[in-house]
Amino acid sequence: MDKTQLTFYLLDAPMGAGKTTAIIKRVKTTNKKFLIVTPYLTEIERLCTNAGCITPAGNESKQKELLTLAKTQKNICITHSLFSQLTLETLKALEGYSLIIDEEVSTIEVLNYPEGFSKPDIGDLISAGYLSLNKDTQRLYTTKDKKCAGVLSPLYDCLSLLMVTNDIYMSGETYICCKKRTIWKFFSDITICSYRLPYSLLSAYCSLNNIATIYQHIENGEIVEGFSDIKPTNLQRLVLYTPQKLNCSCSLHWYQTHTEDIKTLVSSFNKWRERHIPAEYRKGYFWTTFKAYKEAVAKTTKKITAKKFVSCTAKATNAYSGCHVVGVFMQRFLNVPIKQFLSAQGIKVNEEEYALSELLQFVWRSNIRTEDTAPVYVFIGSKDLYARLNAWIAS
Incomplete structure (x- = not known):
């Protein structure tokens, strides 16, 4: 396992405490290039308007547009969905960006099969030598010297692409996708904003991957270090x-x-x-x-x-x-x-x-x-x- 130091800043504050407002202020007052990831297009509009971010217009592949935007070195805002699809090429283009994620993204999830495929099909790919399963770690790998063809090729291509940014493990009767630890190292720093993060799946992901965490909270509209166990208003x-x-x-x-x-x-x-x-x-x-x-x-x-x-x-x-x-x-x-x-x-x-x-x-x-x-x-x-x-x- 990669043992280099990696730290997540966890901005833990109640709903309505002003996390997004504090993010906008940070972007406007800090001399860094930011990639902001938010769940909804409506929030992207808010961030583009108030923080001067740009976002893929959707005129072509958003992944290609994001790659082009990254080369401009301007502040960028994208959705959780697009972030989950980042390719290695796009990550390299974003190297050095400061990453802010509003609400935790999926870091550990059950494998979502392409339509028409299921677990036995992975077994067939393993039997045919296109994939291999490490008996000790139960991690799935592609076989580099083979290219799959035929009816199973869509599944093989999907898994191959997925394994660029995810590790896939067999757990009991299920395959689990886990974000690669290495994808985070492209960013200069990482802040993830939500509430009650100690009880979250993200916290478990950090423990699993030996990722250090530094808690932050909102105080008088500012982001300050330290965990504050406060409840939302109203x-x-x-x-x-x-x-x-x-x-x-x-x-x-x-x-x-x-x-x-x-x-x-x-x-x-x-x-x-x-x-x-x-x-x-x-x-x-x-x-x-x-x-x-x-x-x-x-x-x-x-x-x-x-x-x-x-x-x-x-x-x-x-x-x-x-x-x-x-x-x-x-x-x-x-x-x-x-x-x-x-x-x-x-x-x-x-x-x-x-x-x-x-x-x-x-x-x-x-x-x-x-x-x-x-x-x-x-x-x-x-x-x-x-x-x-x-x-x-x-x-």
């Missing part, structure tokens, strides 16, 4: 509810084994919304569940709509700040194959704290992030998660 505006007569964890396993209870869960949400929420706020709602069960939830009744569904991974967006009602029909734990992969390396993630962090990020997409004084009503299907949030607020 907590007093939250009105929380969980159905007392329905005992469900709202985990993925619960959905798989309690399909008959989904209707009862959604019905409880609708009754609560109709009976306890003022009419002026009732229609301004959004809800979430596991993507695989989005349709199952939406089909239970006409009183909620799939148009109001928001992905549980939504972060760093103000698009739903007009909504005063939030329905949380899930409890998001760490992906099981990823948990098993980390556990095999001796790394544990506090799953209860992880689930709480994901809940907070989702709730803070609502009106709670504004200066409004009206209540924000949150329905939490899981009693455990409801209790955990209440305890955290009171602590």
Whole structure:
């Protein structure tokens, strides 16, 4: 393993604390060239307008446009999606840039197969000698002296490209992609901004790859060093509810084994919304569940709509700040194959704290992030998660 020193600066501050504003100030007042990575195109517009960044226009391949922009040595802003696709050529062009990532990007994830392919196809590539699997590390490699042809070539080409910036490991019955440690060394310094990062997958990734971390926080609008365990503002505006007569964890396993209870869960949400929420706020709602069960939830009744569904991974967006009602029909734990992969390396993630962090990020997409004084009503299907949030607020 590469043992050269590598450090991440982790800007840990609550939602609405002014992280993006502080980033803009840093870019405008620091004599460096910056690559800023943010989840959404709307945030790119904000950064381009206020921090003087440029971004690929999308007139051709954004990867090619980014390569051209990097050669200008100007400040650049791109999405998480484009960052995940960076090639070695583009990374070399970005060498020396100061990297700022707003909300953590995917560093460890389950392999996403090209359409029409699955795990047995990788086994076929190994059997044919196009790929090899290290028995000690369980890491997948391409065989350099062979070029794959035939029906498996799209999978081979996809994996070959992926392995330029990712290590792929076999973990149990699953293949796990892990960002190569070496990709970060192209940047002069790396800052990653989010909240409750000690409980994040990024923190586990740092432990896995021997990456040092220096915590920062926001103080009087400035980025200063040190970890500050503070809560977001407006907590007093939250009105929380969980159905007392329905005992469900709202985990993925619960959905798989309690399909008959989904209707009862959604019905409880609708009754609560109709009976306890003022009419002026009732229609301004959004809800979430596991993507695989989005349709199952939406089909239970006409009183909620799939148009109001928001992905549980939504972060760093103000698009739903007009909504005063939030329905949380899930409890998001760490992906099981990823948990098993980390556990095999001796790394544990506090799953209860992880689930709480994901809940907070989702709730803070609502009106709670504004200066409004009206209540924000949150329905939490899981009693455990409801209790955990209440305890955290009171602590």
